[in-house]
Amino acid sequence: MLNAIWFMLVASALFVAALGGPEDLKAVVDSIFVSAKSAVQLVIGLVGVMVFFLGLMRIAFEAGLRDVIARWLTPVTRRLFPEIPSDHPALSAMVMNISSNVLGMGNAATPFGLKAMSELAKLNRHSGSASNAMVLFLAINASAVTLLPPLGTIGVRAAANSSDPWAIWMPTLFATICSTTTAMAAYYLLGRIPVFRHRPELAGDPGAVGSDGPEEPVIDTAETAAQSLPPESELIAQTRRGFVVLCALLTIGLMGRAFFTAFDDAGFVFALRSVLQMWALPALLLAVLLYGFANRVRVYDAMVAGGRDALSVAVTIVPYLVVILVAVAMFRASGALDYVISYIDPLTSLIGVPGEVLPMALIRPLSGSGALGVMSEILTAHGPDSFIGMLTSTLMGSTETTFYVLAVYLGAAGVVDGRHALFACLAGDIAGFFGAVAACHFFFG
Secondary structure, three states: OHHHHHHHHHHHHHHHHHHHOHHHHHHHHHHHHHHHHHHHHHHHHHHHHHHHHHHHHHHHHHOOHHHHHHHHHHHHHHHHOOOOOOOOHHHHHHHHHHHHHHOOOHHHHHHHHHHHHHHHHHHOOOOOEOOHHHHHHHHHHHOOOOOOOOHHHHHHHHHOOOOOHHHHHHHHHHHHHHHHHHHHHHHHHHOOOHHHOOOHHHOOOOOOOOOOOOOOOOOOOHHHOOOOOOOOOHHHHHHHHHHHHHHHHHHHHHHHHHHHHHHHHHOHHHHHHHHHHHHHHHHHHHHHHHHHHHOOOOHHHHHHHHHHHHHHHHHHHHHHHHHHHHHHHHHHHOOHHHHHHHHHHHHHHHHOOOHHHHHHHHHOOOOHHHHHHHHHHHHHHHOOOOHHHHHHHHHHHHOOOHHHHHHHHHHHOOOOEOOOHHHHHHHHHHHHHHHHHHHHHHHHO
């Protein structure tokens, strides 16, 4: 699908420019060189931000924050998936996958998700057709609630010289809550429709119970083991705990003072929005650093180790960004995008959605890297702090790459019939879109 979209962008740009005349065609050709250069410059600006915040995530990782969240989620997952035995490996892999997504660590979540699907295939009594647990797990995974801010989006906004790159954190959180809630509701509602029942004719398909099944991915657990530390004296431990509590109380007090000051001036809604926007990033930084300090993490070493991952990520996304940015820039320079928006904008404006963000909404379920490139191009054209830039950035974190998740995870389980998984995930995508629109109007409108 992404191949077709990219080809249509480039081909239509060339044809529309050719019909417009030599000047339009020259503008399209010039956009190729300008956008390719800006894509590389964007990655250079992105590296510094990613180094710092991937290092911050490493502190939380080594401090055991993901394991804490996993323990919180275990009672919930047992209720959501009652057909899975409480001691089955599938459940633990699912918990680790969901908790990694909650922390915004999509790369760490993928191996656990693949492991969970392969284990669920062993419990599946309808081979070749996705079980109820598989469908629900995919719906949750493709629309995962993300408590921590989307670091890639934050980095792109910072590289685009945003005055407040973190402003989209709370709108993104609200959008993901909408998408996950809707995806789960769609799973339960669509599961009652006869057309989505299991297909018995798939009993001989690969991945059947009793067959060898798909090869299980190997999960590298070496990096999850924290370095053993010598015991510390009780006096030092008490001092450490006291310092953490003091910093936490001081932070809460400062946030409370800011809230009541804004409340006296403009009321509750303005005060809440002001405090969330002003204190979201400082509170996050303090929380992660204090949690790591309380658990005796070597915060500097952890920051450096986590920051190394940013370099490989930057190298990986360069070709994706260049290719998609060039295509979108050509499409815009030819005038084709303005032509399409002129027809769509009157309709979308009725619900408060500028037509300029529609390319982002359409490509997000198809490709994460493609969506990142589209977002970068929109931020460059309209500014990262404009309403269009804010909404586009929020849409980037509202859902996962639906079609990629379904293809990879169902393939890992040897499933050819996903039943209502696609429709549940798409329902989550739509809810995430409208949730992002509502949240952006609340915070920035």
